[in-house]
Amino acid sequence: MKAKRARPAQPKVTKTGRKAAAARLYILKLYVAGQSPKSVSAIANMKKLCEANLQGRYVLDVIDLYQQPQLAQGEQIIAVPTLIRKLPSPLRRIIGDMSNTERVLVGLDLRSEA
Amino acid sequence: MNKSKPKPLTRTSRRQNHFRPQLPKSPTGIQGLDEITGGGLPKGRPTLVCGGAGCGKTLLAMEFLVRGATQFHEPGVFMAFEETAKDLTQNVASLGFDLNELIARKRILLDFVYVERSEIEETGEYDLEGLFIRLGQAIDSIGAKRVVLDTIESLFGGLPNPLILRAELRRLFRWLKDKGVTAIITAERGEGILTRQGLEEYVSDCVIVLDHRVSEQTSSRRLRVVKYRGSTHGTNEYPFLIDEDGISVLPVTSLALQHIVSRERVSTGVARLDAMLGGKGYYRGSSVLISGTAGTGKSSFAAHFADAACRRGERVLYFAFEESPSQIMRNMRSIGIHLQQWVDKGLLQFHAQRPSFAGLETHLAMKHKVINAFKPQAVILDPLNSFIVGDNKIGVHSMLMRLLDFLKTKQITGLFTSLISSGPTLEQSESSISSLIDTWLLLRAVDSGGERNRGLAVLKSRGMAHSNQIREFLLTDHGAELRDVYVGASGVLTGSARLTQEAQDQAVQILQKQEIERRQIELKRTHQALEAHIAALHAEFEVKKTESLRITGQEQAQGAQLAQGRLEMGVSREVDVIAKNPMRRAK
Numbered sequence: 189m190k191a192k193r194a195r196p197a198q199p200k201v202t203k204t205g206r207k208a209a210a211a212r213l214y215i216l217k218l219y220v221a222g223q224s225p226k227s228v229s230a231i232a233n234m235k236k237l238c239e240a241n242l243q244g245r246y247v248l249d250v251i252d253l254y255q256q257p258q259l260a261q262g263e264q265i266i267a268v269p270t271l272i273r274k275l276p277s278p279l280r281r282i283i284g285d286m287s288n289t290e291r292v293l294v295g296l297d298l299r300s301e302a
Numbered sequence: 303m304n305k306s307k308p309k310p311l312t313r314t315s316r317r318q319n320h321f322r323p324q325l326p327k328s329p330t331g332i333q334g335l336d337e338i339t340g341g342g343l344p345k346g347r348p349t350l351v352c353g354g355a356g357c358g359k360t361l362l363a364m365e366f367l368v369r370g371a372t373q374f375h376e377p378g379v380f381m382a383f384e385e386t387a388k389d390l391t392q393n394v395a396s397l398g399f400d401l402n403e404l405i406a407r408k409r410i411l412l413d414f415v416y417v418e419r420s421e422i423e424e425t426g427e428y429d430l431e432g433l434f435i436r437l438g439q440a441i442d443s444i445g446a447k448r449v450v451l452d453t454i455e456s457l458f459g460g461l462p463n464p465l466i467l468r469a470e471l472r473r474l475f476r477w478l479k480d481k482g483v484t485a486i487i488t489a490e491r492g493e494g495i496l497t498r499q500g501l502e503e504y505v506s507d508c509v510i511v512l513d514h515r516v517s518e519q520t521s522s523r524r525l526r527v528v529k530y531r532g533s534t535h536g537t538n539e540y541p542f543l544i545d546e547d548g549i550s551v552l553p554v555t556s557l558a559l560q561h562i563v564s565r566e567r568v569s570t571g572v573a574r575l576d577a578m579l580g581g582k583g584y585y586r587g588s589s590v591l592i593s594g595t596a597g598t599g600k601s602s603f604a605a606h607f608a609d610a611a612c613r614r615g616e617r618v619l620y621f622a623f624e625e626s627p628s629q630i631m632r633n634m635r636s637i638g639i640h641l642q643q644w645v646d647k648g649l650l651q652f653h654a655q656r657p658s659f660a661g662l663e664t665h666l667a668m669k670h671k672v673i674n675a676f677k678p679q680a681v682i683l684d685p686l687n688s689f690i691v692g693d694n695k696i697g698v699h700s701m702l703m704r705l706l707d708f709l710k711t712k713q714i715t716g717l718f719t720s721l722i723s724s725g726p727t728l729e730q731s732e733s734s735i736s737s738l739i740d741t742w743l744l745l746r747a748v749d750s751g752g753e754r755n756r757g758l759a760v761l762k763s764r765g766m767a768h769s770n771q772i773r774e775f776l777l778t779d780h781g782a783e784l785r786d787v788y789v790g791a792s793g794v795l796t797g798s799a800r801l802t803q804e805a806q807d808q809a810v811q812i813l814q815k816q817e818i819e820r821r822q823i824e825l826k827r828t829h830q831a832l833e834a835h836i837a838a839l840h841a842e843f844e845v846k847k848t849e850s851l852r853i854t855g856q857e858q859a860q861g862a863q864l865a866q867g868r869l870e871m872g873v874s875r876e877v878d879v880i881a882k883n884p885m886r887r888a889k
Binding site: 230253254261266267270280283286288291294 | 413415416421423424425426428429430432433435436439440457461
């Protein structure tokens with residue numbers, strides 16, 4: 189497991205014009221399987237997306253299931269890659285290589301499904 | 303063992319198929335299933351078990367794992383897609399499987415895969431590597447040899463993009479094969495196809511279909527091996543039971559009529575009936591049908607047989623379909639048969655159930671199970687025809703056939719009673735089962751002289767000389783008693799008519815006896831008379847003889863006197879002496 193990043197301070201500022209939900213802290217876990225093309229692109233896509241949309245208020249853990257296979261059962265992982273939004277609740281699962289940015293944002297409730 | 307890919311078989315080698323090395327198999331431990339499949343599921347390959355809701359797929363799969371873990375030292379992984387681990391544990395606990403204990407001992411691993419469509423968002427290409435990793439981890443952690451995926455099809459409901467799923471499932475089954483685990487994949491039955499998602503395309507080494515159907519308001523479960531690559535297998539639908547011991551499949555159709563028969567004879571329990579059957583009774587392992595109209599004593603003969611078998615120390619299983627055990631025992635006491643003592647000794651076991659309790663197949667399956675457990679030497683079904691409800695004669699026939707084959711292979715004597723409606727076609731009414739029966743006794747009520755009397759005839763008895771007479775019998779307080787045959791002008795005499803005849807016969811006998819005595823006396827008298835006559839004749843003869851001698855003597859004396867006289871005369875005359883006496887002339 190990659191070192192857990194320090195949790196940034198809870199942002200106090202609530203920007204007007206944005207949804208209140210968007211201001212909350214996001215804890216995301218991305219489960220991948222080694223260096224498969226889908227995993228590599230999912231990691232890259234996610235990092236880009238988080239930086240662009242959740243800068244400063246997210247924690248993204250990337251977990252390689254080959255290294256920690258026992259986590260697959262605990263987290264109910266079937267498909268790979270899977271991104272789990274631990275917070276804010278409710279729990280959401282996003283599967284795929286995260287290439288469809290729109291759908292990832294919908295999945296993370298960062299954009300309403302138009 | 304390079305026979306996994308069989309060469310084209312010649313006719314002769316095909317016949318000897320059972321003796322060839324077979325595909326390695328993984329025994330299920332499920333009663334009967336191993337017999338149908340010739341040893342179990344294909345080892346190291348996936349097997350598809352499909353069927354509708356509630357037909358026992360999960361249970362079959364679970365039993366496969368539990369038996370593997372407890373009996374064959376093969377730990378197993380159960381991956382559930384529908385029920386949680388807790389639910390599963392509770393559900394199978396009722397069948398005597400202690401999953402928690404097996405899990406604690408690392409013989410079984412339960413993994414509940416939770417897939418919730420509403421929580422999942424698809425954002426591009428994905429695969430099921432997570433499932434592979436998870437399964438691989440589970441298999442490796444306990445060294446599993448068996449895997450169950452129950453019901454993997456539910457992934458189609460939980461994950462988007464069926465195309466990816468199909469490709470991944472195909473990969474999964476290949477992967478399972480590479481792993482060398484024996485797997486069961488369960489699937490829901492689809493419309494017109496075996497499974498809803500067409501999984502049979504991917505898992506094609508062995509396909510088993512379960513079925514739960516209801517006919518005549520009674521349900522029966524069936525199992526069929528649709529396909530088994532590289533192995534022979536039973537192809538019929540076999541009934542199976544789910545009860546407190548899990549699943550038992552009953553391969554109730556014997557493949558060949560090859561049972562070995564016994565020459566041993568067993569008593570019917572009625573000495574004079576034994577005499578009618580060539581003097582020794584039924585053959586051991588044969589099938590006996592006692593049919594008759596109401597109240598003709600069918601059950602009594604069955605009880606006699608049971609009693610005689612128990613007396614020999616044999617075990618008897620009595621399936622009653624219309625009376626409770628205590629009722630049978632009470633009734634049989636009235637004719638002097640005490641069945642209770644055999645029940646107490648454990649030689650006699652009753653199983654009383656209404657026929658409508660379950661379907662024919664289920665009944666048959668239960669009988670198999672009980673017979674296998676009790677191992678009797680004789681089985682009684684009383685009465686058989688209560689199974690015939692409406693138009694299911696064919697079903698009863700096939701049930702009976704399979705039961706008989708089963709009994710015969712085990713050399714168990716089967717005695718069945720059958721109630722028939724009276725009428726001129728007694729024999730015909732049972733034609734559907736008669737061909738299966740070795741010895742058929744017909745009991746009938748004979749109406750004559752204002753009475754009903756009971757008559758017994760041996761309709762047939764294969765392989766033995768048997769009496770052709772219709773015998774009257776009485777149910778006395780010491781059992782059924784066959785009487786002598788009295789044939790009158792209008793057939794066999796029974797009841798009072800017989801008694802009258804018996805009295806008449808006795809009178810005739812006395813008369814005859816007197817006549818003989820009279821004749822003897824007369825003969826004696828004649829003899830005496832003749833003797834006297836002979837004595838008289840003798841006496842007469844003696845008289846005549848004396849007389850005759852006397853006369854001869856006189857004549858001789860006269861002759862001599864005459865000669866003397868002549869001589870003297872000659873002397874006196876001096877003539878003719880020489881002529882009269884040549885001897886004297888030669889001098």
